[in-house]
Amino acid sequence: MRYNFELRKEKINQNGLIPLRLVVSNEKDRIRKSINAKTAIEDWDNINLQINNPNSQHNKNYKLYQKFNISINEVKTKVDKIFSYFEYNEIPFSEKLFNEKYDEDDVKVTITFADAYEEFIKVSKLTKANSTVIKYRSIKNFLDAFELHSKFTLKLDNIDFRFEEQFMDYCFNIKKTLNNYYAKIIKGLKAFMNWAHDRGYHKNLSFKKLKSKEEEVEVIYLTIDELMKLYHHPFSNPAKDRARDFFCLMCFTGQRHSDIYSLQDANIENDYLTFAIRKT
8 A cells, every 4th residue: 555646737727836636556446536735846845745845035835835735744644544544453455445534534543343333323324224223323322331331341353252141141130121122232233243344344253153032022903893993983182083094094004104104195096005115
């Protein structure tokens, strides 16, 4: 991995200043980034990668060059951190990941469990339903509470049987967590750990052995006679009338709350409801 700056001579302005562009190279990858800096060609120091800027009466660009050199140094510092990030965490260089890190305000060299999880939530917002993102955030809050109570430091490489033992003790003996909720937490944790493993953030596969068991939940339902009794019941409250109609329509059509709630007149075609189901 290496980087340099190139002068975009084709974009020279009327004052003789040429825009600079960052160029990052790694084998077949070549990434270019525009930066906030311009220089006269004779003032550019290609060895130290900065603008020569003597404070003299003949240097009309002194204050402007000061500002540009600050921008150049900030870019150099950020790129050095990103390179250290790849090397320290033994992550293969990729243009996509470099661009993601470059767009961050504060680049961190090490990857902590918390930092990776926050990134996981951020990325999930691009492809997952809002309810799924909320679930991932809820799991993170639960893990934070566990970490605070147990003094167990969560790391990407220690989600194993030792973690499982302490986490089960916290869930079942301290928080009195039900089996089904525990299973949802483990499922979400595994989704995060798989995502982090795919990105090369860790090589720990012990998390795949985490176990959880969901119990059968009793299904509460109405008989057709009970449903029709509710359907024909004369409520004196208009709000209860609307709630009853809404509930009965879901029962008659077998659709979910979110689908029925979003129905419009255009979805009614003769004796059919036509609409696209939104998956979570």
